[in-house]
Amino acid sequence: MLIGLTSDDTISAIATSIGEGGIGIVRVSGSKALVIADKLFVSKAGKKLTDVLSHKVLYGDIIDPDSGEKVDEVLLLIMRAPRSYTCEDIIEVHCHGGPVPLQRVLALTMKAGARLAEPGEFTKRAFLNGRLDLAQAEAVIDIIRAKTDTSLKAAIGNLSGQLSEQVKDLRYTILQMIAQLEAAIDFPEEDIEEAAANDVAKLIQEADLQLSALLATAQTGRILREGLATVIIGKPNVGKSSLLNALLREKRAIVTDIPGTTRDIIEEYVNIRGVPLKIIDTAGIRETADVVEKMGVERARELVGQADLILVLLDSSAPLSSEDKAVLALLSGKKAIVLINKSDLPGQLESEEVEKYTDDRLVLRISVELGQGLAELEQVIVDMVYSGQVCQGEAAFVSNVRQADALEQARGRLTEALATIEAGMPTDCIVVDLRAAWEKLGEITGDTVGEDIIDQIFTQFCIGK
Structure with a gap:
């Protein structure tokens, strides 16, 4: 410290x-x-x-x-x-x-x-x-900025030292490996270097599993901290603003039967069962001569490239149009859920036809007007965020890029140490990699971090905290 x-x-x-x-x-x-x-x-x-x-x-x-x-x-x-x-x-x-x-x-x-x-x-x-x-100090700002009860719970867990304790346990394990190898170096006449290296190889594999488990929480932790950047797209008058209002449970966006009502970007935070969604309602994507609407369409296309999740709305009461196909073409390489809206109306759009253009993405039939399918949509989003890798009640989350990067680098140095052992290289070479991993983990708790990084972290806080 x-x-x-x-x-x-x-x-x-x-x-x-x-x-x-x-x-x-x-x-x-x-x-x-x-x-x-x-x-x-x-x-x-x-x-x-x-x-x-x-x-x-x-x-x-x-x-x-x-x-x-x-x-x-x-x-x-x-x-x-x-x-x-x-x-x-x-x-x-x-x-x-x-x-x-x-x-x-x-x-x-x-x-x-x-x-x-x-x-x-x-x-x-x-x-x-x-x-x-340092991890606890970062949790302080996460508590201040928490957007849902789940975000708050994760931040309080880190403030209480849940993440720090896991990191410290890993550092202690690595320190034991270093001590074991250095003892073997100090007493070469005992001929124990090979046995020590084999023991350390097993410990490295166990530590790698622990690091993998922590890294699995990084994406979820970031979302709980910052919100899942979610963009609603579709052609005009397909129900995008109505979906935003339904998820918010309030009338935030103007809804009319006139295509092109939404021209600017509307951004709100939505609490989906503890998961904060930074949800953005965009202008309907279509060719238009209206200068203002055209700017909104271009902005919508840009946001698709920046989003964590895209909700694509199609109209169940109309055949798949060229505008719909143009919207679906924007999904390449992106995480998306396709929603066939207005399913309460006489249907002209079959799910099988839509699936030809969705690359095996999930397709749900909903009716925003009647509230049908929205509960299923919310559950799908929650399951997507947690990915089956971490549970909602888990206290320790890697909450930012700095922590995740340090874990990734530490894991990389452990991988190098294991490769060094398998290559039969000298014991002191193994120690170099292990010590580098130990120092990287210390950056998370602040034990081995530079003053420039400390200054950078605390400038994100408000004055008075």
């Missing part, structure tokens, strides 16, 4: 969202936090901060020390080091939640000796002081 890299500065920031609310919080952390609070806060009961135990709340006023003006009536929470979020002295001023009192209190804390915190600096200090590892 990178201990001792925190600044001696005392930092201050507004820790709640800007805007009107019942309560807003100004947070101050550092060695001067209590000194600063003592300059600004006057207890109604006449208590001195030096006499107050940690994790106690005082009622009083924030006073401008220069003018003697009362700025706000507040609650002051004291958390003494190391029993705080940052492991430093922290005071939190619970003000009235308007932007003016919050900004006034923040300005007074800085005038009294604090500086404005950088984005994510409170959590960065928690990491650098050993309270959180």
Whole structure:
């Protein structure tokens, strides 16, 4: 762990969202936090901060020390080091939640000796002081940005150390391999190098299975964190906006019988049984002379290339048209579900005819108007996200590209170590690959990560967290 890299500065920031609310919080952390609070806060009961135990709340006023003006009536929470979020002295001023009192209190804390915190600096200090590892620190922002209960559960699991513990167990196993091989190198007269290499080969295979299991959660973890980018496409007036409204369970998009109603892109988050869908309703894809509609069609084509999942709508009450075939042609190499809508109307489109153009993709018959088939569609999407590889109740998820990349590289170095053993190469060559794998896994928890990566991660946080 990178201990001792925190600044001696005392930092201050507004820790709640800007805007009107019942309560807003100004947070101050550092060695001067209590000194600063003592300059600004006057207890109604006449208590001195030096006499107050940690994790106690005082009622009083924030006073401008220069003018003697009362700025706000507040609650002051004291958390003494190391029993705080940052492991430093922290005071939190619970003000009235308007932007003016919050900004006034923040300005007074800085005038009294604090500086404005950088984005994510409170959590960065928690990491650098050993309270959180890097995977847990990343889970903090995942909790803040969670879009569904399932997203929140996965993030809380990582904050609790579920992912970190698995990574640490893997690192310990690799360290044991290294120790076993180095012992064999140190005692060549015992002639145990070959036996040690064989034992390590078995351990590498077991570790590879564990890494594979963790990597299997990466796609699901990313979706739970960011949302499944889902694009609804089809020719005009096929029911795309109606499907969006049905999944949202509210009338978000305008629905009319006039083809080409949707010209711009409509984007919303939808909670599908705990899976967040970043769902996009696009303009109907067709040839058109209308300049605005044409721009919408081009944008729809672009989004198809960027999507994780495409929902293609066809009209059951009409034969397959050239426009439908043009839409289906966009699916090459993409994950898609084909939906034959308006199945409540007299049918003119058979599933068998559609399947000729879908490359064995799933074809479902639905009626958005009557709500038929939507429950089945939702279940298909959930099953697709979890892929049968991880269960919804599993706590440890690889939640971002950085973690997945480190796991992939660690797995690659283990594969190289195994190949080195099979090639009968010297034991110290095996150790080099194993140590590289051990260091890569350490990047996930922050034990072997560079300061530039740390800075990059915490700049993604908001100021005040």
